[in-house]
Amino acid sequence: MHSLPEWTDLRFFLELARAGTLSGASRRLDVEHTTVARRIDRLEQQLGTTLFDRSREGYELTEMGQTLLPHAEAMEGAALAATEQLGGAEVAAAGVVRLGVPEVFGTRVVAPLLVKLFEDHPDLSIDLLALPRFANLANREADLGVMLDPPSTGRYMVTRLASFRFYLYAAPTYLAKHPPIRTHADLERHDFVDYVQDRLASRELSYLNELGFTPRRRLCCSGMTAQIEAASLGMGLMMAPPYAVPDDGRLVPVLPGFYAERSFWLAAPTDLYRLRRVKVVWDLLRDLADNNPKLWWHNGDMGKAA
Template structure:
């Protein structure tokens, strides 16, 4: 009878699926890159195929790897239930829930919602991963994804959360020094702050898809927080989420009647994740948060 794969190796694969890079996994588990690589190779030999393949964004699961991670998640769930039983701690919600979300919306809306949920359920553990990207093909390693823009999935459930606006902003000092454009064509005479196009997975967030003219100069960053700070300090005109800057006196609207882009935000989960009380509670908390702050999203 064939020997079953090591549960420890399966859990290591699960951590790789969540973090994407061996170095990050080694740091998380208190071991070395070489050890992680050796354990994954041992698991591949035991399963008879590759569980991971390289991508520009780190390691991605193969079809075999996705099946192995599903088994690892079941092991982790069982161990979590056992820990709760041993500790004789009772709570309506306990264990771990993992959410992937874009960083701006995650900080402004997801984090406050999850903090309140955890305060109501102290045995609930949360991991929030920041990633501005399309819906993952396999969605392994996370229970719920919060994504911006279109969703094209056939094997997952999508839940609409809210819309928000991308608008053009500059700092008052930049406006005083350089003036502001009076038409969209005039944006080309200014510096422009936006995402790094070569690393951007959600095209709607970038300058290239905005149909605005090529800028005089550009400041591109993968972090929306870096973009906000660059605009604040006068790097140029930025394409920014309204909920992050609309009520901040450090920003002035640019072409407020001539340019804006409305984008949806969705929660996406696999059918098996939707059966989890923890995931259902997270979705309810997110809906509660956006409903209570629609005035900011519509500002």
């Protein structure tokens, strides 16, 4: 290697590593895909090594590419931090933050919080990725994310956001037309609404397996929004955390003593966590989780949760 690589070439390397295809990286960088290919070829020639394995499916990092990745990410983080500080953003958060959250949590809980956040930080913008899956932080789909499975490898800041419980709910119209539910054994005679089992975003969402019998799933959906609507229309019982259940009476608790407990985790790449704009959103979610127990537990369970 005769000279240090240019930072712009490393940006192309990072985006191709995250996107996995020339077309994906070119969209992220707003350039032609041929430009991406040319810059990667130049970087590999300059470093004297192959950074990507090419195939018809796309680009995959080689062992040397994996070695370069954390160094390039550290440089990216330093560049972002320097830009913030030089722009005075260390005092007032500014810029765009991409926040990945589960769909119902994002819609019912996070979105309303943004009104006050924007009042306090008028130069801050949020891309709220309210998804029926969990945002991929490894390819920088989001700057930070709420998830059931925290990253186990890589450079991340991770904290347990909240422990919560999935409870059983049903529509009053469903309960009026079906046998009464007085004990756990009565559940075997009822229909359920659940996730599509081979499309689960996390194994943590297989909570109906904790019933102790194979439930009769009459309708399976890819997301919880559709499940809530189906259960509200009387198609079967469903399990959901308190924050997800509308307060309009369309769903009521069933057999409150049964629940499945899970935890939400909050994670961000270490280099992005240091940015003022990301830290502001991180602190907002932490404050939400710590001071709103009714989102996570039924009233009678709050003392037990402590």
